[in-house]
Amino acid sequence: MYITxxxxxxxxxxxxxxxxxxxxxxxxxxxxxxxxxLGKIYGIIAKIYKLNEQKNKAIINYxxxxxxxxxxxxxxxxSELYNSIANLYIQNDSTVSKGxxxxxxxxxxxxxIKDNSRMIQPLLNLAEYYILNNDYSKAYIDYLTPARVLIxxxxxxxxxxxxxNLQGKYFLNVxxxxxxxxxxxxxxxxxxxxxxxxxSNKRLISDYYEELAFAFKTKSDIFKKxxxxxxxxxxxxxxHNYLDKSVGLKKxxxxxxxxxxxxxxxxxxxxxxxxxxxxxxxxxxxxWQISVILGVVLILISLAFLISAYKNNLQKKKLNSVLIxxxxxLIHAKETAEQVSTLKSQFIxxxxxELRTPLYGVIGLTSLLMENPEEKKKSEYLESxxxxxxxxxxxxxxxxxxxxxxxxxxxxxxVSFDLRSLIEGIVNSLHSKQxxxxxxxxxxxxxxxxxxxxxxxxxxxxxxxxxxGNALKFTKKGNxxxxxxxxxxxxxxxxxxxxxxxxxxxxxxxxxxxxxxxFAQVKNQNQEYEGTGLGLAIVKKLVQLHNSxxxxxxxxxxxxxxxxxxxxxxxxxxxxxxxxxGENISIGTSNFYILIVDDNKINQIVTQNILKKKGYTCNxxxxxxxxxxxxxKEQFDLILMxxxxxxxxxxxxxxxxxTFNTNIPxxxxxxxxxxxxxxxxxxxxxxxxxxKPYDTQQFxxxxxxxxxxxxxx
Ligand code: ADP
Numbered sequence: 001m002y003i004t005x006x007x008x009x010x011x012x013x014x015x016x017x018x019x020x021x022x023x024x025x026x027x028x029x030x031x032x033x034x035x036x037x038l039g040k041i042y043g044i045i046a047k048i049y050k051l052n053e054q055k056n057k058a059i060i061n062y063x064x065x066x067x068x069x070x071x072x073x074x075x076x077x078x079s080e081l082y083n084s085i086a087n088l089y090i091q092n093d094s095t096v097s098k099g100x101x102x103x104x105x106x107x108x109x110x111x112x113i114k115d116n117s118r119m120i121q122p123l124l125n126l127a128e129y130y131i132l133n134n135d136y137s138k139a140y141i142d143y144l145t146p147a148r149v150l151i152x153x154x155x156x157x158x159x160x161x162x163x164x165n166l167q168g169k170y171f172l173n174v175x176x177x178x179x180x181x182x183x184x185x186x187x188x189x190x191x192x193x194x195x196x197x198x199x200s201n202k203r204l205i206s207d208y209y210e211e212l213a214f215a216f217k218t219k220s221d222i223f224k225k226x227x228x229x230x231x232x233x234x235x236x237x238x239x240h241n242y243l244d245k246s247v248g249l250k251k252x253x254x255x256x257x258x259x260x261x262x263x264x265x266x267x268x269x270x271x272x273x274x275x276x277x278x279x280x281x282x283x284x285x286x287x288w289q290i291s292v293i294l295g296v297v298l299i300l301i302s303l304a305f306l307i308s309a310y311k312n313n314l315q316k317k318k319l320n321s322v323l324i325x326x327x328x329x330l331i332h333a334k335e336t337a338e339q340v341s342t343l344k345s346q347f348i349x350x351x352x353x354e355l356r357t358p359l360y361g362v363i364g365l366t367s368l369l370m371e372n373p374e375e376k377k378k379s380e381y382l383e384s385x386x387x388x389x390x391x392x393x394x395x396x397x398x399x400x401x402x403x404x405x406x407x408x409x410x411x412x413x414x415v416s417f418d419l420r421s422l423i424e425g426i427v428n429s430l431h432s433k434q435x436x437x438x439x440x441x442x443x444x445x446x447x448x449x450x451x452x453x454x455x456x457x458x459x460x461x462x463x464x465x466x467x468x469g470n471a472l473k474f475t476k477k478g479n480x481x482x483x484x485x486x487x488x489x490x491x492x493x494x495x496x497x498x499x500x501x502x503x504x505x506x507x508x509x510x511x512x513x514x515x516x517x518x519f520a521q522v523k524n525q526n527q528e529y530e531g532t533g534l535g536l537a538i539v540k541k542l543v544q545l546h547n548s549x550x551x552x553x554x555x556x557x558x559x560x561x562x563x564x565x566x567x568x569x570x571x572x573x574x575x576x577x578x579x580x581x582g583e584n585i586s587i588g589t590s591n592f593y594i595l596i597v598d599d600n601k602i603n604q605i606v607t608q609n610i611l612k613k614k615g616y617t618c619n620x621x622x623x624x625x626x627x628x629x630x631x632x633k634e635q636f637d638l639i640l641m642x643x644x645x646x647x648x649x650x651x652x653x654x655x656x657x658x659t660f661n662t663n664i665p666x667x668x669x670x671x672x673x674x675x676x677x678x679x680x681x682x683x684x685x686x687x688x689x690x691x692k693p694y695d696t697q698q699f700x701x702x703x704x705x706x707x708x709x710x711x712x713x
Pocket of ligand 1: 471532560
């Protein structure tokens with residue numbers, strides 16, 4: 001509103017009032033951050049400078065106005081400002097091209113928004129420029145023609161005046177005097193109308209006067225060209241008349257102008273200062289906005305961080321609970337596995353006991369039958385029966401042994417033993433079994449092993465029995481070497497190398513690793529070799545139990561060599577009197593009275609018959625209770641006590657017997673695995689353990705050893 005008023009006042013050359021209005025408008029626009037109005041106000045300031053003939057300042061302010069107009073997308077204002085700037089540029093030769101350029105910009109900007117009235121002004125200005133520079137056809141075709149199309153009855157009188165003036169000038173130039181005169185007449189008519197309608201607008205009236213002067217000059221020229229000098233003269237006078245009027249008005253305007261000059265500058269300065277303040281405020285605001293944005297971003301980032309940390313935590317918790325769950329499952333699985341493993345070894349031990357008991361009957365009865373001359377005819381069958389029984393027993397013993405090693409039940413013992421007699425004993429008993437193969441066995445024990453050793457002689461025996469047994473089995477009419485080398489002897493420690501070598505059938509290279517696995521056997525063309533396939537597996541595990549390893553060198557047809565190293569401590573030799581006595585006693589020399597305590601009838605018969613044949617007298621008890629009663633009544637030399645019996649088992653019976661008879665030798669005769677029962681047996685006061693089925697020689701040796709211990713000590 002203030003701006004329109006200011007513009008109006010400006011048109012009337014009322015600079016002071018216009019400026020007042022502009023100031024108010026400026027404050028408002030600044031306050032409202034109204035770019036379009038700021039553009040308009042700078043336009044007004046520029047216009048004031050222009051009217052004050054301060055072209056440069058005018059251009060600077062027009063440019064400012066233009067920036068605001070562009071920012072606020074006020075296209076119409078933008079076009080008007082381009083046109084105003086062009087008006088200034090065109091006046092100076094050095095900036096003419098800029099002027100033309102700006103007119104075009106004014107036209108194009110207006111065309112984009114289809115603002116016809118704004119398009120007319122630059123077109124007329126360009127046409128005027130080209131006409132004044134004698135480029136009539138360009139002026140007419142490019143600018144006057146489109147301007148004529150755009151101008152209609154609603155267009156302003158000044159535009160209509162100008163259009164006709166320019167057309168008149170054009171037609172004069174092309175010597176179409178009549179058309180020229182028509183247009184000039186029209187221009188004069190529009191100008192007169194304009195003056196009439198805008199009597200208060202001095203600037204506009206001054207413009208009309210100028211247009212009229214232009215019109216009369218053209219009119220004079222039209223007549224001059226037609227050599228009508230009188231008329232031409234008359235109109236040239238008119239021309240001067242209007243020119244004077246225009247100048248007169250301008251002088252009036254100039255007077256007002258002088259007073260305003262100082263104020264405009266002041267306003268301009270104030271406006272600039274206000275603008276700077278605003279820019280500062282804006283930048284402050286921007287700064288504040290930036291810090292708010294930064295703060296928000298920071299909060300968002302921390303929030304995102306917190307959320308992700310929270311999520312991580314949740315995930316961790318989840319994972320943890322999964323882990324705990326898995327751990328529980330694992331522990332459960334481990335416990336189950338352990339239970340299964342214990343059950344497995346329990347099962348194996350029970351089964352093996354259950355198998356061994358009837359086997360005792362089978363093997364025992366077979367042996368008895370074999371010795372009976374009446375049964376000689378059937379001896380072939382009996383031998384097969386005995387062989388099968390022995391094989392079954394070996395298998396059971398091996399499975400039991402392996403299962404014990406695998407469940408870590410086998411612990412190495414430390415007992416003193418004589419290496420030479422151990423090896424010779426093994427060789428003797430095995431060699432006698434494999435007589436058919438006709439092998440020579442060479443024992444070579446290092447001379448440096450002078451003392452008895454301290455270690456697990458039972459495990460060493462098991463290793464050697466398997467290796468020497470295999471060597472004897474897989475060699476025919478050949479040689480077996482059993483060597484023990486002392487690699488090192490320091491601080492009472494022996495580092496021994498054991499070598500069991502043969503020149504038998506050998507083992508193919510491809511099989512040398514697998515033969516140590518459970519039930520691995522090399523398939524031979526003639527299946528005459530018997531075995532369980534567990535021997536080497538047991539050997540390997542027993543050697544490993546000694547923290548060592550077994551190696552094999554073998555070639556098919558050339559023989560095999562098994563090598564392993566073991567460490568033994570030196571033992572302080574303790575003479576075992578009783579053992580010596582026992583060993584020296586010849587078997588079958590006595591007529592001793594033995595009580596056999598066993599619930600199994602077949603076992604009773606087998607044991608009784610074996611003993612009777614050696615001259616022993618026997619009596620039978622079916623369980624522990626009966627045995628106690630009998631011992632109280634009769635004088636026995638020895639008791640062979642089964643462990644597992646109904647009513648009262650062997651261990652309990654022994655406990656009772658020991659309460660009234662501490663002397664009588666009691667030997668456990670059981671199918672239970674020795675390791676399981678020996679400690680318990682000794683604890684209740686038994687003297688020895690014989691595992692069924694047994695080697696008869698050993699059986700009698702043990703019996704005699706115990707009887708003589710009582711007799712001779
Ligand atoms: P087995 O009860 O069958 O003897 P082992 O585990 O003791 O079981 O041996 C596995 C296999 O290794 C044997 O069946 C045999 O084929 C081969 N073997 C073991 N020792 C010898 C050897 N000294 N000479 C030739 N072959 C052997």
